[in-house]
Amino acid sequence: MFKLGVVHLGLRNLNFTTKTATNVKCYTVSSVKMDKEILEKAKKLAGYKAVDDNLKSGLRVGIGSGSTIKYVVDRIKELGLDVICVPTSFQSTQLIVNAGLTLSDLSRTPELDITIDGADEVDSQLNCIKGGGACQLQEKIVAAASKRLVIVADFTKDSQAFGQQWKRGIPIEVVPMAYVPVMNKLSSMSLKPVLRMAVNKAGPVVSDNANFIIDAQFESISNVAELATKIKMIPGVVETGLFVNMASRAYFGQQDGTVKERTI
Numbered sequence: 001m002f003k004l005g006v007v008h009l010g011l012r013n014l015n016f017t018t019k020t021a022t023n024v025k026c027y028t029v030s031s032v033k034m035d036k037e038i039l040e041k042a043k044k045l046a047g048y049k050a051v052d053d054n055l056k057s058g059l060r061v062g063i064g065s066g067s068t069i070k071y072v073v074d075r076i077k078e079l080g081l082d083v084i085c086v087p088t089s090f091q092s093t094q095l096i097v098n099a100g101l102t103l104s105d106l107s108r109t110p111e112l113d114i115t116i117d118g119a120d121e122v123d124s125q126l127n128c129i130k131g132g133g134a135c136q137l138q139e140k141i142v143a144a145a146s147k148r149l150v151i152v153a154d155f156t157k158d159s160q161a162f163g164q165q166w167k168r169g170i171p172i173e174v175v176p177m178a179y180v181p182v183m184n185k186l187s188s189m190s191l192k193p194v195l196r197m198a199v200n201k202a203g204p205v206v207s208d209n210a211n212f213i214i215d216a217q218f219e220s221i222s223n224v225a226e227l228a229t230k231i232k233m234i235p236g237v238v239e240t241g242l243f244v245n246m247a248s249r250a251y252f253g254q255q256d257g258t259v260k261e262r263t264i
């Protein structure tokens with residue numbers, strides 16, 4: 001008898017069918033490999049095109065976080081663009097430094113021409129859910145200091161409405177001593193909060209800013225801006241992963257080798 005199974009690949013689920021326990025492993029490995037290759041190609045397409053279309057030497061650029069941003073940094077390096085880079089996390093600082101690009105910060109470069117960043121889900125209005133990598137606080141600060149925010153993502157992030165693609169909820173950064181009352185408040189708002197736990201460490205994920213991350217799962221969101229404000233108003237919440245009316249353009253790498261653009 002055929003069974004339906006699910007493989008967890010990072011933040012994504014892959015469906016697969018299998019006949020017996022013995023061929024599960026075989027089918028799973030090839031599915032994961034295939035999926036990973038397709039996604040990496042899509043991320044690279046988006047990252048490269050965003051750089052080609054939007055960057056030139058002399059610009060002050062916010063560098064987002066996540067796996068897609070790697071391709072943005074690769075392309076900047078490949079083209080030899082002389083840009084000033086402001087990171088959004090420890091990971092993004094490493095990418096900039098390792099690529100030999102000019103590293104700055106918001107103290108020295110408080111106004112940026114553009115930020116390019118990834119996203120976990122992008123809706124039809126270019127509102128984003130971010131923070132799958134727990135970097136949303138610095139990402140939002142850097143994006144807010146930029147004239148434009150451009151999103152780079154693979155096709156799995158492209159949605160009409162939140163929750164169609166991203167099932168892990170809204171990442172919310174909280175001060176550690178406040179996490180229980182914050183979770184209680186979120187529950188009273190019909191959200192399902194889960195404290196994000198670390199993988200290779202006992203206990204919770206600790207952000208670059210020494211805070212905890214709560215993932216607030218939801219059924220549907222009718223008014224994103226209102227929800228973002230309500231969550232932000234809870235004492236102890238430092239920042240939410242809802243980026244409302246911030247992005248002006250998104251590039252989605254497709255499976256067929258093209259890049260879909262959305263601009264508002």
Ligand SMILES: O=C(CO)[C@H](O)[C@H](O)COP(=O)(O)O
Pocket residue numbers: 064065066067068069117118119120129130131132133134135136139
């Ligand atoms: O918000 C983020 C990190 O906090 C990332 O930009 C987001 O999770 C997308 O990551 P990836 O490019 O790996 O899909």
